[in-house]
Amino acid sequence: MPDSSHQASYVIEKFFEKTPIEEFMDTEFTFDEGEKVPSSIFFGPKCLSSKLYQLSPTEELTLAKMLVRVGPFMVKYLSNVANKFSEENYGSVDRVYVVCKDDKIISESVQLWMIQNYSIKEVIEIEGADHMPMFSAPQDLSDALTHIARIHA
Structure with a gap:
């Protein structure tokens, strides 16, 4: 979750300072x-199965392994965006953070750091949710999003 006082790339840069590259296993x-x-x-397939989809149905993991592609981080682009997330625009929107309690790729400590880094109206925790809560805890995610829409929309 970016903030409005740093470059847009700040959270990604801090994530990689806090997360050893070895945590990503066979990822390239x-x-x-x-x-x-x-x-x-x-x-890589080991990272997908043990860090991102470890609680998701096997069908979703199989599909993820078939569809995985190289993804950009765009850190250079984000670091050159001048005040992309301004307090007047981005800062005026209520933020709710959904903590996936069993996310093994973005650790709970990194998630809590992001929450503390910027003002959050509400924090919702989903037990039993891996990095892909739409697969590992779909009803809980749906309930959380419905709650957010009712309260913060």
Whole structure:
């Protein structure tokens, strides 16, 4: 969750400072010359099954393995965006953070850091949710989104 007082790339950069690259197991990264944060990521099957979809139905994991593609981080682009997330616009929107309690790719400590980094109106925790709560805890996610729409819309 970005904030309005840092560059848009700040959260991604801090995430990689707090998360050792070994945590990503068989994931492949591309780094631009001299950069500490990857420019792209390709999740490996071990990482998908034990860090992102470990509580999701096996059908969803199988589909994820078939559809996985290289994804950009766009850190350079985000670091050059001048005040993209302004307090007048981005800051005027209520933020609710949904903590996926069993997310093993974005640890709970990193999620809590993001919550503390910027003003949050509400924090909702979903027990038994991996990184893909729409698969691992779909009813709980639906209930959370319905609650958010009722209270904060």
